[in-house]
Amino acid sequence: MIHWLTEPFTLEFMQRALVASLIVGVVCSVLGCFVVLRAMAFLGDALAHAILPGVAVAYLLGANLLAGALVAALLVAAGIGLFSRRGAVKEDTAIGILFAAALALGVVLMSTVRSYATDLTHILFGNVLGVSAGDLWVTGALAVGVLATVVLLYKELLLASFDPVLAHTLKRRPELLRFVMLMLLALTVVVSLQTVGVGLVAAMLVTPAATAYLLTHRLSSMMLVSAAIGAACSVAGLYLSYYLNVASGAAVVLTATVLFMVTFVAAPRRGALARRAAARRAA
Amino acid sequence: MSNDDCLSLQGVTVAYGGRAALEKVTMDVPHGGQVAIVGPNGAGKSTLFKALVGLVPLRSGSIELRDRDADTPAEPIAYVPQREEIDWSFPVTVSDVVMMGRYGRLGWLRRPRAADHEFVAGCLDELGIADLAGRPVGDLSGGQQQRVFLARALAQEPHVLLLDEPFTGVDVSAKEALLEILERLRGRGITILVSTHDMQTAQQRFELVALLNGRLIAYGPPPTVFTPEHISAAFGGHALFLEGMVVIDECCPGDAPDKRSAHDHRADEP
Secondary structure: OHHHHHHHHHOHHHHHHHHHHHHHHHHHHHHHHHHHHOOOHHHHHHHHHHOHHHHHHHHHHOOOHHHHHHHHHHHHHHHHHHHOOOOOOOHHHHHHHHHHHHHHHHHHHHOOOOOHHHHHHHHHHOOHHHOOHHHHHHHHHHHHHHHHHHHHOHHHHHHHHHOHHHHHHOOOOHHHHHHHHHHHHHHHHHHHOOOOHHHHHHHHHHHHHHHHHHHOOOHHHHHHHHHHHHHHHHHHHHHHHHHHOOOHHHHHHHHHHHHHHHHHHHOOOOOHHHHHHHHHHHO | OOOOEEEEEEEEEEEEOOEEEEEEEEEEEEOOOEEEEEOOOOOOHHHHHHHHOOOOOOOEEEEEEOOOOOOOOOOOEEEEOOHHHOOOOOOOEHHHHHHHOOOOOOOOOOOOOHHHHHHHHHHHHHOOOHHHOOOEHHHOOHHHHHHHHHHHHHHOOOOEEEEEOOOOOOOHHHHHHHHHHHHHHHOOOOEEEEEEOOHHHHHHHOOEEEEEEOEEEEEEOHHHHOOHHHHHHHHHHHEEEEOOEEEEOOOOOOOOHHHOOOEEOOOOOO
16 A cells, blocks of 8 residues: 555656645645635636747747746736726626637647647646656745745735725725735746646636635635645545546546535535535524 | 814715716714714715725815824724625634724734734624624624624724614614614714614614715704705605605615505615
8 A cells, every 4th residue: 555655756757746736736725715715716717828828939939938927927917907907898808808819829829839739738738747847946936935925915815805895994905915816826827837737727726725615714724724625636636647547637626626526515514415404404 | 174073074076987976065073973874775875985985086075084182093984884795605703804903003914913812802892792703704693793893893993983784684683782882882982974774763863864865965963854855855756745754765766666665764674
């Protein structure tokens, strides 16, 4: 049994994959709490797709893919913030426009390359087994930056998410915090690029946080539980991927989905069974 | 504005786009005064509160806040929002919510200190919800939830307290409890403005009433405000005078006339 558990990680690329998956699992799950509570899931998904042109340009120039993704994500996050700021168009409309345009631009750029199909697949669905030591450092640094910002601004982010009106009257600049939130989301999407890819990052942002939401009743504990779920699903997904020889990003996401479904049914207070029992007691 | 006044509005006008929601409202509220703001739906009650806390800009006019002591707190006006404006499914506990009232006094990045925790405990005690401190707000009754937000407002140590439709959606005992709390706050010199549909409560339990419908129709002690002329001016065709009783029909604005039901102004509107 122990051998079964340790065997995959005797390979160096699997060790790097494990570290990358854990980082992504934790960062996505923590930031995902805000995504779930502020109903930003569509935004997270859009940001993920919107980084495609950045990655494509970096690829064509032979530059670092993460750097290209980062520039694109920050530009799109700023663009969404700008378009919808004074209510010129509704936010989801702004997102829809930018997201589809960026995806199309990315595909156009990528289609000029001959090895287009494989590379696109890696970007769309991640290639955790191909993470280099350099990538790992960049991923780690971005992750530390995101988590440190969340910890430092915890009080302000909690207030702005729960009650923007009070945040405004206390001069806590809710629109500035929203912008910070968008930037953090962009960084998180970039961090996730290599493990789950742009196609599945929305699931990592939403699923562990939604599971934690069903199990807790405080934001701080929701974040901790979400991080633990994200980390556990990442590891479990890697094992599944190794032993069943399936794509790792998808395996991680499906593990998280199964966990969510079990929780949805069986959570102590907010689960379907508990709610039905409570309704029966009340009746 | 005399020295005894806490809050002074001079010709306050607020407009959304081209339409004026509030027109040239001029009124002075004395220190420790309790004012009921009444008027039909869309009369600008919420707009007035939003203008007072700085959520909507004034097109013209001015709002002046005078402190009896020299030191004005960081945020002198506390606002208790309508129930529907709060996301009750958000994972926060009662003490988390009340602590938010202290955030204005804490700098960015600062954690609450022991003194803040004590202050929050004091506010919870004062409103009789200390035993609920660790409970998620979504689990509480309407009356309890209202007290949580009142405790949060007190945690801001405000000079002026704004309550937006506090009698809507709570039962009679919760309403009485709230009125008792307001009575106690009178002794502490906090100036309170309450917007409400409940004209009976406004008439019987408040020393000052402001009748609003876009502009300020009348302001003063209840007997001088609730006159047939003022009521007609505020409610127009929706007010009916039947043998000394006023019936106001404004249950469902925008509904077909046959679906409207008449409401006695004494009845608690839904």
